[in-house]
Amino acid sequence: GQQLNQSPQSMFIQEGEDVSMNCTSSSIFNTWLWYKQDPGEGPVLLIALYKAGELTSNGRLTAQFGITRKDSFLNISASIPSDVGIYFCAGQWAGANSKLTFGKGITLSVRP
């Protein structure tokens, strides 16, 4: 079946630094989504990407839909302590009843 690869499992950065996370797939997707999950809460949608090559920003976050449709990346600039959490990528096929395939997530820690 489809799998999304996110690595490393954990990242540790200094407050103020930029960080980039990649997500790769063995299959193509029509939609890429990035979510953030705080402890004990449900994931919150950060950015949705709908077209190959699309580059979208949401404040300090920037995400891109890879040209091959098999990858996506998320950049966080000038990190702050509240950026701490688990970041999930998810891919979706059009017409698949909107089912998503999730990566295993990257846990981000920000040192003040």
Place this chain on the structure above:
Amino acid sequence: SQTIHQWPATLVQPVGSPLSLECTVEGTSNPNLYWYRQAAGRGLQLLFYSVGIGQISSEVPQNLSASRPQDRQFILSSKKLLLSDSGFYLCACTKGTSGTRTDTQYFGPGTRLTVL
């Protein structure tokens, strides 16, 4: 915009006891609804999804069942809980078909289930 409610927020149940978790959605109509389980420190596993009342698709064989008695209500159940059923259960929905972007999934706050 849609709002997803999940009840209860936390639950501790003995092995062998029944389970009923509820998810209700506001602010949209005819949504697709999803149940996920997240084990500690792990990713999200899709358990069930529903495209309409009474329509349930199961993604993985398991000890759980799902029902959708109303358009915006999704129930996760078990007759006898197992230790392995412990986890964080998340309900998600897509916007109704009236939206221009029907694909994006939004998540509820989750239910923490501990089976002892």
